[in-house]
Amino acid sequence: MHKKLFIPGPTEVRQDILEAQATPLIGHRMKAMTELYTGIISTLKELLKTNNFTFVLTASGTAIMEGAIRNCVNKDILCCVNGAFSERWFKIAKACDKNPDAITLDWGKAVKPEMIEEKLKAKKYEAVTLVQNETSTGVRAPIEEITKMMKNYPDVLLLVDTVSSLMGDKIEVDNLGIDVCLASSQKAFALPPGLAVGTVSEKALKKSETVTGRGHYCNFLDIKDYFEKKGQTPTTPAITLMYAMNKQLDKIKTEGIDNRYKRHVAMANHIQEWAKKHFSLFAESGYESVTVTCINNTKNISVADLNTELGKRGFAISNGYGKLKEQTFRIAHMGDLTLDEIKELIKNIEDILKL
Amino acid sequence: MHKKLFIPGPTEVRQDILEAQATPLIGHRMKAMTELYTGIISTLKELLKTNNFTFVLTASGTAIMEGAIRNCVNKDILCCVNGAFSERWFKIAKACDKNPDAITLDWGKAVKPEMIEEKLKAKKYEAVTLVQNETSTGVRAPIEEITKMMKNYPDVLLLVDTVSSLMGDKIEVDNLGIDVCLASSQKAFALPPGLAVGTVSEKALKKSETVTGRGHYCNFLDIKDYFEKKGQTPTTPAITLMYAMNKQLDKIKTEGIDNRYKRHVAMANHIQEWAKKHFSLFAESGYESVTVTCINNTKNISVADLNTELGKRGFAISNGYGKLKEQTFRIAHMGDLTLDEIKELIKNIEDILKL
Numbered sequence: 178m179h180k181k182l183f184i185p186g187p188t189e190v191r192q193d194i195l196e197a198q199a200t201p202l203i204g205h206r207m208k209a210m211t212e213l214y215t216g217i218i219s220t221l222k223e224l225l226k227t228n229n230f231t232f233v234l235t236a237s238g239t240a241i242m243e244g245a246i247r248n249c250v251n252k253d254i255l256c257c258v259n260g261a262f263s264e265r266w267f268k269i270a271k272a273c274d275k276n277p278d279a280i281t282l283d284w285g286k287a288v289k290p291e292m293i294e295e296k297l298k299a300k301k302y303e304a305v306t307l308v309q310n311e312t313s314t315g316v317r318a319p320i321e322e323i324t325k326m327m328k329n330y331p332d333v334l335l336l337v338d339t340v341s342s343l344m345g346d347k348i349e350v351d352n353l354g355i356d357v358c359l360a361s362s363q364k365a366f367a368l369p370p371g372l373a374v375g376t377v378s379e380k381a382l383k384k385s386e387t388v389t390g391r392g393h394y395c396n397f398l399d400i401k402d403y404f405e406k407k408g409q410t411p412t413t414p415a416i417t418l419m420y421a422m423n424k425q426l427d428k429i430k431t432e433g434i435d436n437r438y439k440r441h442v443a444m445a446n447h448i449q450e451w452a453k454k455h456f457s458l459f460a461e462s463g464y465e466s467v468t469v470t471c472i473n474n475t476k477n478i479s480v481a482d483l484n485t486e487l488g489k490r491g492f493a494i495s496n497g498y499g500k501l502k503e504q505t506f507r508i509a510h511m512g513d514l515t516l517d518e519i520k521e522l523i524k525n526i527e528d529i530l531k532l
Numbered sequence: 533m534h535k536k537l538f539i540p541g542p543t544e545v546r547q548d549i550l551e552a553q554a555t556p557l558i559g560h561r562m563k564a565m566t567e568l569y570t571g572i573i574s575t576l577k578e579l580l581k582t583n584n585f586t587f588v589l590t591a592s593g594t595a596i597m598e599g600a601i602r603n604c605v606n607k608d609i610l611c612c613v614n615g616a617f618s619e620r621w622f623k624i625a626k627a628c629d630k631n632p633d634a635i636t637l638d639w640g641k642a643v644k645p646e647m648i649e650e651k652l653k654a655k656k657y658e659a660v661t662l663v664q665n666e667t668s669t670g671v672r673a674p675i676e677e678i679t680k681m682m683k684n685y686p687d688v689l690l691l692v693d694t695v696s697s698l699m700g701d702k703i704e705v706d707n708l709g710i711d712v713c714l715a716s717s718q719k720a721f722a723l724p725p726g727l728a729v730g731t732v733s734e735k736a737l738k739k740s741e742t743v744t745g746r747g748h749y750c751n752f753l754d755i756k757d758y759f760e761k762k763g764q765t766p767t768t769p770a771i772t773l774m775y776a777m778n779k780q781l782d783k784i785k786t787e788g789i790d791n792r793y794k795r796h797v798a799m800a801n802h803i804q805e806w807a808k809k810h811f812s813l814f815a816e817s818g819y820e821s822v823t824v825t826c827i828n829n830t831k832n833i834s835v836a837d838l839n840t841e842l843g844k845r846g847f848a849i850s851n852g853y854g855k856l857k858e859q860t861f862r863i864a865h866m867g868d869l870t871l872d873e874i875k876e877l878i879k880n881i882e883d884i885l886k887l
Contacts, residue, residue, distance in 0.1 A: 179556040180558075182557060182559065184559050186768065187557045187558075187559065187560065187768065187771060189557070190556070190557055192554075192556075195553070195554040195555070195556065195772070196554045198550070198553040198554055198724075198772055199547075199550040199551045199553055199554050200550070201534040201545070201547075201550065202537060202542045202544070202545055202718075202724060202725075203535075203542075204537065204539050204542065204848060204850070205541075205542065205725070207848075235590065235591055235592055235725070235726050235770075236590055236591050236595070236749065237590055237749075237767040237768045237769070239748065239749050239766075239767040240591070240595075240749040240767075243747050243748055243749050247747070265748075268748070269747065269748045272745070272746060272747050272748050272751065273745055273747050274744055274745035361768065363557075363768055369553075369557060369770065369771060369772040370557075370560070370590070370768045370769060370770055370771055370772075371590050371726050371769070371770030371771075371772070371773060389629055390627070390628055390629035390745070391627060392598050392602070392624065392627050392628050393594065393598055393620075393623070393624045393627050394591065394592075394594050394595040394598050396627065411594075412592040412594040412595075413541060413542065413592045413716065413718055413725045414592070414725060414726070415590075415724065415725055415726030415770060415773065416542060416724060416725055416726075417550070417553055417724040417725075417726070417772075417773070418726060418770065418772075418773070493559060493562075495559075
């Protein structure tokens with residue numbers, strides 16, 4: 178039996194989107210590919226409210242996390258670390274032979290603009306990495322306040338991981354002023370994994386021109402150059418996944434990006450009220466994610482057993498991430514899931530746990 | 533109307549394989565994923581006749597071309613350049629801030645072992661890059677002779693691009709002694725694009741430990757470490773493409789890898805005999821690829837018009853690559869295509885060109 182996915186990625190993908198993948202292939206250098214790809218890019222820019230250069234890479238979002246470092250940073254970068262994925266970005270910077278400093282917070286805490294500003298005043302950094310939505314902890318960074326503060330540091334690029342929030346949370350790239358924004362298909366897009374989305378500001382592109390060792394596969398300038406010449410990607414993309422993305426972006430447009438955001442907020446509010454009633458939230462108050470909720474296991478339940486029972490009923494939620502495995506559990510409420518489906522899940526959890 | 537693909541990637545994918553992608557998703561940290569992925573790896577190792585570390589990366593093969601450079605080379609590398617993709621590898625080495633030298637041949641010519649040996653005698657290189665099957669020219673490198681010669685240089689790694697030949701041509705990784713062997717799903721595998729396959733020898737892994745700046749997304753040691761611990765990939769893979777790969781590898785096993793090779797040879801012989809009768813071959817004699825044939829446009833036909841007419845009949849072939857666009861045309865005979873389908877294509881070409 179298929180388990181409906183309430184895990185923070187891959188998320189549940191609707192049948193018509195799954196089936197779009199089964200369309201016969203076209204050549205990646207054919208006109209039909211240009212139409213498909215330029216159509217996707219144009220819709221993405223509309224949904225992200227951006228004029229920045231936008232591309233789709235065949236990879237997980239991690240490849241663009243690495244790409245952002247390799248393209249935009251010669252040496253000094255500041256990484257905000259408050260969970261597993263923000264820590265991964267810091268480690269990637271080191272693994273690319275850069276020189277990252279970290280603002281390290283306890284997991285569950287949110288990064289505040291003043292913490293970043295203090296560091297920026299003390300040392301000249303080329304860029305700051307920020308995970309806007311920490312999938313491991315359910316913490317949402319106050320991106321509106323952080324981007325506002327960053328306007329005082331126009332020479333510092335802001336690289337933002339919206340892997341598990343883009344198409345769920347409200348991310349208006351140009352209004353916020355995000356230099357590199359990246360996301361993955363298998364989260365709030367409600368698509369299968371395998372595609373990553375990136376947007377790159379003029380400022381970040383200019384900076385790239387001064388950085389060597391950028392490589393090729395996720396070289397922003399190479400990708401932009403090919404797109405401008407041919408409306409295609411420099412390397413063969415995952416065409417069948419793009420069929421699915423094309424169809425899904427149309428569906429998102431039909432729903433309306435603002436309605437989609439409201440639906441996510443409604444699901445988040447519902448589940449977080451419920452969680453506070455029976456357990457408590459792991460995220461710092463006021464910084465709860467709108468796409469994934471991390472719940473403290475205050476009743477000392479067996480998360481593994483709960484998931485086994487849910488599995489028998491056709492649902493899957495997630496245990497805590499890494500060191501939080503049994504201390505917390507996570508419920509994703511993103512993508513195409515509805516409030517009714519969230520309520521159905523909760524009813525089953527209550528039934529199993531006899532709440 | 534769908535055009536059956538006789539282009540050198542993406543190749544024609546059968547309907548049952550396309551449909552395998554539409555299977556509902558599982559979590560990439562679930563046991564079901566471990567079963568799926570370890571099953572794929574075990575079958576791949578069997579088909580490639582290798583005990584080397586083997587992995588599947590969500591990306592095009594180019595990402596592993598770059599990965600091989602970043603993982604295995606500190607500085608000095610020798611690149612054999614005789615076509616578009618071997619040239620790309622040389623450029624990637626430069627783009628990764630390495631110090632590549634090139635053996636540059638005219639397009640269409642094959643790299644011979646003595647050419648490489650001459651260079652290896654003159655300078656100490658860490659690795660050699662070789663494109664075993666140049667998709668742009670239809671030239672097959674004499675991999676058997678080159679690997680034999682390389683045994684005299686045990687300190688030099690041999691990195692081999694089999695992007696458009698693996699699962700078509702005979703590539704027995706361990707018998708040959710290939711240190712890094714890489715390929716893409718959308719060629720002779722007859723799968724949709726989006727997955728790349730890599731094998732890495734013990735020697736190459738040992739070398740990686742001495743190289744810094746390897747990054748994370750295609751870091752051989754990180755990928756190996758995660759596989760050994762969990763039987764999964766460090767980052768979210770393209771699960772639906774893996775469903776298709778799993779099914780296709782079973783079908784390849786059922787056909788038998790040796791039978792598959794024989795079928796490819798039969799198709800290659802048929803089309804190359806035909807091409808020599810009416811045109812001539814671009815590849816140096818004796819070095820013709822068994823998966824793609826590049827044909828000199830000796831009759832000065834309009835390749836674009838031929839393809840338009842073929843398109844109306846439900847077939848697609850490929851024009852020449854880059855600078856060879858109208859001077860040559862290419863017919864791929866790889867993946868799951870049969871000799872009968874090749875004959876049907878040829879009949880239609882003869883009819884259109886009135887041969």
